[in-house]
Amino acid sequence: xxxxxxxxxxxxxxxxxxxxxxxxxxxxxxxxxxxxxxxxxxxxxxxxxxxxxxxxxxxxxxxxxxxxxxxxxxxxxxxxxxxxxxxxxxxxxxxxxxxxxxxxxxxxxxxxxxxxxxxxxxxxxxxxxxxxxxxxxxxxxxxxxxxxxxxxxxxxxxxxxxxxxxxxxxxxxxxxxxxxxxxxxxxxxxxxxxxxxxxxxxxxxxxxxxxxxxxxxxxxxxxxxxxxxxxxxxxxxxxxxxxxxxxxxxxxxxxxxxxxxxxxxxxxxxxxxxxxxxxxxxxxxxxxxxxxxxxx
Ligand code: UDP
Numbered sequence: 001x002x003x004x005x006x007x008x009x010x011x012x013x014x015x016x017x018x019x020x021x022x023x024x025x026x027x028x029x030x031x032x033x034x035x036x037x038x039x040x041x042x043x044x045x046x047x048x049x050x051x052x053x054x055x056x057x058x059x060x061x062x063x064x065x066x067x068x069x070x071x072x073x074x075x076x077x078x079x080x081x082x083x084x085x086x087x088x089x090x091x092x093x094x095x096x097x098x099x100x101x102x103x104x105x106x107x108x109x110x111x112x113x114x115x116x117x118x119x120x121x122x123x124x125x126x127x128x129x130x131x132x133x134x135x136x137x138x139x140x141x142x143x144x145x146x147x148x149x150x151x152x153x154x155x156x157x158x159x160x161x162x163x164x165x166x167x168x169x170x171x172x173x174x175x176x177x178x179x180x181x182x183x184x185x186x187x188x189x190x191x192x193x194x195x196x197x198x199x200x201x202x203x204x205x206x207x208x209x210x211x212x213x214x215x216x217x218x219x220x221x222x223x224x225x226x227x228x229x230x231x232x233x234x235x236x237x238x239x240x241x242x243x244x245x246x247x248x249x250x251x252x253x254x255x256x257x258x259x260x261x262x263x264x265x266x267x268x269x270x271x272x273x274x275x276x277x278x279x280x281x282x283x284x285x286x287x288x289x290x291x292x293x294x295x296x
Pocket of ligand 1: 049145162173174175176180238239
């Protein structure tokens with residue numbers, strides 16, 4: 001189910017021939033009705049890029065709150081297990097490094113990122129309330145920066161942003177002094193972690209991410225090395241409340257899920273770059289297009 005605000009049907013075209021695949025074009029913040037039995041619900045709906053949620057702040061708040069409420073109601077009704085996609089943004093601009101699940105976070109409720117961070121924090125609260133009060137079988141994954149093929153090149157996140165710039169032969173735009181850090185997880189590793197969590201019986205939040213930390217400056221250089229392009233790295237202002245450091249402590253995931261990431265950044269980035277290289281110029285153009293006008 002997707003209302004396709006930030007998504008794209010082209011990304012799931014290959015799934016339609018599958019016998020057991022169905023797609024509902026629907027906004028999960030509106031009442032959800034699914035006929036028949038449901039075993040598992042995975043609630044991943046939300047814009048996930050700072051640039052997107054600045055453009056659609058109300059939708060971001062609604063999908064994290066009302067959308068989660070609807071999914072939990074559905075899980076209760078169907079006696080289904082539900083996994084919700086929370087985020088490292090619940091830690092805000094963290095004062096503890098690396099971030100473990102017991103850290104309460106440092107989030108501004110009224111800053112530009114508040115619409116995402118607070119919606120996700122509400123998501124965690126209401127998920128625990130449905131678990132404790134209604135006995136719903138719940139899972140909470142705190143997802144750290146994740147990348148993979150099929151991302152929109154203009155979604156604003158740093159991996160597609162730098163890839164898009166390299167592909168178009170533009171300078172790479174590092175925000176601030178570039179000394180801020182992130183830790184990037186390849187999508188296949190992320191999915192394996194999520195799947196193991198879903199199959200476990202663990203109901204407290206759990207970090208899923210790759211602890212291999214890098215500065216954004218180093219990361220920009222890695223993209224230039226990967227693409228072999230002779231481009232400059234230029235600096236732009238750091239967006240407000242941009243976290244200075246981020247690295248998951250995955251001790252819990254290792255112990256409880258027996259999980260840790262396997263794909264290094266070099267290998268993961270190469271796969272993503274090869275995917276973008278395989279697209280035609282027209283397909284690449286489509287990966288840069290998104291029009292949020294008329295969305296209510
Ligand atoms: N960033 C950057 N240039 C860009 C896009 C992002 O330097 O063109 C920086 C951004 O300021 C942040 C980091 O890269 O420090 C990761 O940003 P992203 O939007 O991918 O995710 P975040 O972790 O901030 O939610």
